[in-house]
Amino acid sequence: MIRVRFAPSPTGDLHVGGARTALFNWLYARKNGGTFILRIEDTDGARNTDEASAGILKGLKWLGLDWDEGPEKGGDYGPYYQSQRKDIYDRYLAKLEADGRTYVEENGAVRFKFSRTAITVHDMVCGDVTFAPTEEPDMTLRRPDGSYIFHFVNVVDDIEMKMTHVFRGEDHLSNTWKHIDLFNAFGATPPTYAHIPLILNSDSSKMSKRDAGSAIEGSYMNGGFLPDAVFNYLCLLGWTPRTEAEVLDRQTLTSLFEPSEIHSSNARFDMQKCSWFNAQYLRAQSPEDLLVAARPFLDRAGLVITDEAVAAAAVFSVKEKVSLLTEIPDWVHYFFREDYPYEADVVTKLKAKPENPALLQAAATAFAAQTEWSEASVHTAIEEAAKGASVKPGALMPLLRFALSGQSRGPGVSTIAHLIGKDSTLRRIERTLALE
RNA sequence: GACCCCUUCGUCUAGCGGUUAGGACACAUCCCUUUCACGGAUGCGACACGAGUUCGAUUCUCGUAGGGGUCGCCA
Structure with missing residues (x-):
């Protein structure tokens, strides 16, 4: 039975690097019918653990990385917060003491006597990496105040929670020999490691919390991304599936x-x-799903939805014009209100030709005569109006688009007119003709 | 400083001794088109360097350079 885990320290927001580490662990568990465990490494945390770990949980949930054991879920190997496992660590430390593998410093800190033998890490990604007998000073396991150090609790929990595989960032590779030394001291078999490459900034500097794209909530949830898209992209950063797509x-x-x-x-x-x-x-979403995804951003822009179907159709009509949900409000705001602003340079264009008002008026007349209001009938009306005025429909379209939306770009004119309805269409043309 | 990992277009990458070095993003041009986009087509653009091994190296070995990481009573 495969057991993998994601063991973040609670920092408040899930970091992309952490997210992808979680992702690979999750993928491995799901592929092999294994168990994905979430363990919060808050040994340091006297500071509001629940608050800080909530951000991590939120990010994981958003990405759809559900865990089988851990916070909010429980499991047979809990508790899953290291801050609640002190007795277990005490017990493990006692074993090491009994074996004479530790010694106490003058101030009370407890250190582990390294075996000082060559240690080989068998890594699924890096292959076998051998570290020569170390000359580093012995590693501290417990601070004078009784709290434990990461390397120790990490290993103890991996033993206790019966981890079989560990996918983690490559920044841990250089310390893995210490962990193996500890596993050996406990007479336990180390898990199989897979040290995954790091995610760097575009200038190849290390990505930190401040950098664009580093925080799941800050950059993606709030940035207008769909979880599946981020999931997909992150997978391909450091791994290439054997497919063309x-x-x-x-x-x-x-x-x-x-x-x-x-x-x-x-x-x-x-x-x-x-x-x-x-x-x-985004383009693969159904109108309904797209509206659900876009809704928070529409709300944030102060757009009030009165008709769900129209709102869904409106959002759907601009789906191939944007790449982020955050861009949607700018493209659809006029569907939700009639006091939309007019782009300045288009006002100039409208006034440039003296015949424009007459053309708009002709369109309005044609629209008014419609008894049925569909995209097709709107389109027909436009063609008739153009014909009557002896111009090409192509000459009328930009004017109408501008009148109905105040913008020079957007979905098809008939789509806009159809969605806002006949009455609103006529009011908008009137409003535009009154522009001075 | 010591140790560890890494090195193909600007970026993500395919390649696993013999290829016109392929794809995607970005960029450029063209087509489509009522706008903006989407889509389609084309183009631009890379094997870090130096030695080996070999009939033949992007591919194997070593070295150099460069990048990243680790050496905490942080995680």
């Missing part, structure tokens, strides 16, 4: 996942490509 759903990604194919070189984060993935997923 890049846009792949969770199920496909899961079935294709192969740890030995994870790259061993770091990858730079590319927001443009991540956005491109988002655009792909």
